[in-house]
Amino acid sequence: MTGAERVRERLVGLLFPRRCPVCERIVVPPGEYICPGCLSRLSPVRQPSCRRCGKEIFSGTEEYCGDCAKKKRSFIRNFALLNYNQAAKDSMAAIKYRNKREYLDFYSRAICVRFGKSILRVRPDILVPVPIHPSRMRSRGFNQAAVLADGIGKQLGISSVPDGLRRVRKTLPQKELDPEARLRNLRGAFAAGNLPDGVETVLLVDDIYTTGSTMEACARILTASGVKKVYGVTICVGSGR
Helix, strand or coil: CCHHHHHHHHHHHHHCCCECCCCCCECCCCCCCCCHHHHCCCCECCCCECCCCCCECCCCCCCCCHHHHHCCCCCCEEEEEEECCHHHHHHHHHHHHCCCCCHHHHHHHHHHHHHHHHHHHHCCCEEEECCCCHHHHHHHCCCHHHHHHHHHHHHHCCEECCCCEEECCCCCCHHHCCHHHHHHHCCCCEEECCCCCCCCEEEEEEEEECCCHHHHHHHHHHHHCCCCEEEEEEEEECCCC
């Protein structure tokens, strides 16, 4: 961010104070993206973590969590910022269901601070957000994964392609299904979109990773479309410990 951009952002913050993505009150001190006291209510993923999905695991001698050790994954690695505790769950719900998309400014910055160098090392050609169904887009007005991808992309200098994947079938809510049913539920739900020519490495962006069914379904479509490597990044991941 340039000096002029920082000044402009500070002025906007004075006119339209930011609200904390955890407590939802005006952030104190001004200029921050989260209340310092609220930061401790979030649970950053600690090491050791699964080298595939990013979930915390018990043993530092193991590379993968139980799920990833048993299942073949079409993505190489997911960069996961937070455990999906109650504070994170409430924050994600506020973003998706109460149009608090400004909270994604904090999460995109936090992702770049923690994983920016690691993401740049894998050299993604583009960022592709997990799409939502057109009917949900009409009712919600935005796709939280697309907003997140745009924020990450601007900070890391990587193009975000919001229509790289399409949601072509409306599905049942994933939270009501077991892991196998989740993957069946997503069968045929996604299709390739407008992927630029020559793309070899994609960073798939989503808000929450639970069982990995959504990321897996999207990664399969991308690899079938000629993408050689798929990585993921999510704000939250279900705890493995």
